[in-house]
Amino acid sequence: MFHCLPRSSVCENDSPPLFSQWSAPFLRSFMPEDSTHLSGGGIHGEAFSTRLPGRGGLSPLEFYMPIAEYLTESPINFGQTSLRSAPTNLLNIDHLHPSLPSISLPPPTPFPISPSVPLPFTLSHGTTTLGFAFQGGVIAAADTRSSCSGLVACPASPKVLPIHSHLVGTTSGTSADCALWKRILARELRLYQLRHRRRLSTGGAAKLLSHMLHPFKGTELCVAATLCGWDGDDEKDEEPITDKYGNISTNQVTSSGSNNQSTSTAAAASQPLISFTTQQVVESRSRICGPRVIYVCSDGLRLKGELFSVGSGSPYAYSILDSSVYWGMSVQEATAVAREAVFRATYRDAYSGNNVDLYHVTAKGWRRRERENLKEEYYREKERERKRVAERKAEKNKEKFNV
Amino acid sequence: MISAQAYGENGKMKEYHYTGPVEHKFSPYAFNGGTVLAVAGEDFAIVASDTRLSEGYSIHSRDSPKCYKLTDTTVLGCSGFHGDCLTLTKIIDARLKMYKHSNNKTMTSGAIAAMLSTILYGRRFFPYYVYNIIGGLDEEGRGAVYSFDPVGSYQRDTYKAGGSASAMLQPLLDNQIGFKNMENVEEVPLTLEKAVQLVKDVFISAAERDVYTGDALKICIITKEGIREEIVPLRKD
Numbered sequence: 001m002f003h004c005l006p007r008s009s010v011c012e013n014d015s016p017p018l019f020s021q022w023s024a025p026f027l028r029s030f031m032p033e034d035s036t037h038l039s040g041g042g043i044h045g046e047a048f049s050t051r052l053p054g055r056g057g058l059s060p061l062e063f064y065m066p067i068a069e070y071l072t073e074s075p076i077n078f079g080q081t082s083l084r085s086a087p088t089n090l091l092n093i094d095h096l097h098p099s100l101p102s103i104s105l106p107p108p109t110p111f112p113i114s115p116s117v118p119l120p121f122t123l124s125h126g127t128t129t130l131g132f133a134f135q136g137g138v139i140a141a142a143d144t145r146s147s148c149s150g151l152v153a154c155p156a157s158p159k160v161l162p163i164h165s166h167l168v169g170t171t172s173g174t175s176a177d178c179a180l181w182k183r184i185l186a187r188e189l190r191l192y193q194l195r196h197r198r199r200l201s202t203g204g205a206a207k208l209l210s211h212m213l214h215p216f217k218g219t220e221l222c223v224a225a226t227l228c229g230w231d232g233d234d235e236k237d238e239e240p241i242t243d244k245y246g247n248i249s250t251n252q253v254t255s256s257g258s259n260n261q262s263t264s265t266a267a268a269a270s271q272p273l274i275s276f277t278t279q280q281v282v283e284s285r286s287r288i289c290g291p292r293v294i295y296v297c298s299d300g301l302r303l304k305g306e307l308f309s310v311g312s313g314s315p316y317a318y319s320i321l322d323s324s325v326y327w328g329m330s331v332q333e334a335t336a337v338a339r340e341a342v343f344r345a346t347y348r349d350a351y352s353g354n355n356v357d358l359y360h361v362t363a364k365g366w367r368r369r370e371r372e373n374l375k376e377e378y379y380r381e382k383e384r385e386r387k388r389v390a391e392r393k394a395e396k397n398k399e400k401f402n403v
Numbered sequence: 404m405i406s407a408q409a410y411g412e413n414g415k416m417k418e419y420h421y422t423g424p425v426e427h428k429f430s431p432y433a434f435n436g437g438t439v440l441a442v443a444g445e446d447f448a449i450v451a452s453d454t455r456l457s458e459g460y461s462i463h464s465r466d467s468p469k470c471y472k473l474t475d476t477t478v479l480g481c482s483g484f485h486g487d488c489l490t491l492t493k494i495i496d497a498r499l500k501m502y503k504h505s506n507n508k509t510m511t512s513g514a515i516a517a518m519l520s521t522i523l524y525g526r527r528f529f530p531y532y533v534y535n536i537i538g539g540l541d542e543e544g545r546g547a548v549y550s551f552d553p554v555g556s557y558q559r560d561t562y563k564a565g566g567s568a569s570a571m572l573q574p575l576l577d578n579q580i581g582f583k584n585m586e587n588v589e590e591v592p593l594t595l596e597k598a599v600q601l602v603k604d605v606f607i608s609a610a611e612r613d614v615y616t617g618d619a620l621k622i623c624i625i626t627k628e629g630i631r632e633e634i635v636p637l638r639k640d
Contacts, residue, residue: 148552151570153552154550154558157558158558174554174556175552175556176520176523176524176527176552176554176555176556177527177554178556179520179555179556179557180520180521180524180555180556219528220528221527
């Protein structure tokens with residue numbers, strides 16, 4: 001059970017250098033009188049430390065070993081924007097961080113390809129997650145198995161993490177990376193909300209996450225997240241969106257997809273005089289508000305779409321989703337399809353299993369469905385199969401008898 | 404002790420065939436064995452660990468317990484690489500003191516768990532090779548267990564086994580404490596006496612089958628009265 005993400009108390013902004021010392025004490029001894037730590041001057045991300053061992057009390061190891069700067073950089077301090085920097089320049093970190101240059105150069109690219117330190121253990125991978133948008137909002141679903149090269153490390157890990165009231169993210173990849181980066185994203189979005197007095201859109205959140213992950217491209221960080229959210233002028237969208245089959249009333253929100261024509265012709269049939277202008281209004285509004293699904297990957301990929309499935313079980317989930325998802329489906333249909341897709345994926349994929357988590361995001365926020373154990377479903381399926389076989393046998397016998 | 408790659412994964416020795424010249428790379432990690440277990444009950448928590456410290460085919464010590472008392476209501480169990488365990492516990496102790504001095508109260512179990520997650524993730528690209536399990540009482544006095552992976556992913560559980568014998572113990576705990584994969588079973592809540600007896604039985608079984616577990620078992624029982632310790636001997640071979 002993941003704790004609900006702390007809204008404002010995640011960031012310990014007071015003295016990042018202090019805490020980074022305490023997390024990695026072996027690399028540099030903390031000498032308060034050494035001003036180079038605090039002013040961030042001098043070293044521009046060099047791979048080798050050229051500071052002499054005598055000065056500043058650095059350990060002799062630094063003199064001999066190459067230091068890839070990204071090894072010492074704590075990912076948690078990254079991404080914090082200082083109030084004075086330009087809002088677009090996300091890479092200009094506050095001046096107190098010792099390992100980054102004081103002028104606004106891009107941070108040093110980490111040494112590519114292989115990790116410098118071979119790990120004696122594997123990290124958790126393998127999953128099935130999916131997210132899709134439809135007229136009633138966004139559905140995000142995932143399995144709950146967390147495996148570690150053959151061992152199920154946790155049969156009940158939450159893979160769909162709420163980020164804020166109208167945004168939910170599914171996680172795939174290394175679970176520690178996903179959990180921490182979601183937390184960092186939640187912190188940044190909350191700060192944005194406090195500074196600009198409005199929520200950042202899903203596209204904006206996706207861009208932010210993608211840019212925060214960019215310096216770690218090439219390292220073994222592995223995050224593949226689907227951000228599912230609802231953008232909107234919240235107060236006006238309080239009334240329920242549509243009835244069962246996607247007949248949309250004219251002042252509501254529709255998708256920007258191909259279904260616009262069919263729904264607006266339905267609207268046009270009922271109100272012929274004003275249909276043309278309302279279609280324009282509806283289209284322009286739908287570009288700002290509505291359900292959004294965006295896929296963000298630590299490789300740097302960022303895709304906006306209506307349906308995504310990520311993970312080792314995603315091919316199996318796609319087959320169910322592609323055949324059953326359409327824009328006008330009802331909420332019950334959508335949840336049933338999502339659940340079925342995850343169930344089929346867990347059936348075939350060894351690295352997915354255990355339970356299904358389902359979240360539904362609407363204009364009012366996200367709602368979580370009860371976590372469902374798939375073991376019962378397997379037994380029900382077996383029972384149905386057994387009944388079908390028995391029926392077929394009975395019919396065959398009847399035919400034989402009649403003939 | 405830092406070992407060369409001759410030991411391979413998990414401290415087990417590599418096979419002896421001649422395959423050609425092999426380049427030995429220096430590995431900063433070693434595997435020192437040990438098993439840790441934590442169980443949370445209604446108003447208690449138990450953290451238990453064996454006390455054997457080994458490396459490859461040798462035993463360094465028979466009296467090196469892996470439970471570390473953090474506060475009056477929280478105990479941390481860590482197994483894996485002993486060097487990283489020591490450093491990690493020193494860092495956590497220091498951070499606890501800092502928190503106590505700046506906030507004038509002791510850290511709660513949940514807060515310690517969140518802090519440990521960030522400490523571990525701070526070393527994402529050169530991780531602490533430690534499997535952590537925190538056991539303690541939460542603010543309402545209920546038992547809480549938090550289990551971690553080496554890079555800081557964590558969640559709250561009712562029971563968890565970590566370390567070399569974890570793959571053997573976890574299914575047994577799933578069955579006996581979680582009542583999983585059993586039909587027609589009455590789910591009685593776990594009492595303290597039953598939990599302690601279960602932990603002892605489970606470690607005796609682990610010592611039989613896992614070479615890195617044995618010597619003695621140290622159990623820390625956390626209740627609102629405080630932390631009580633029990634030591635039970637295990638197989639020494």
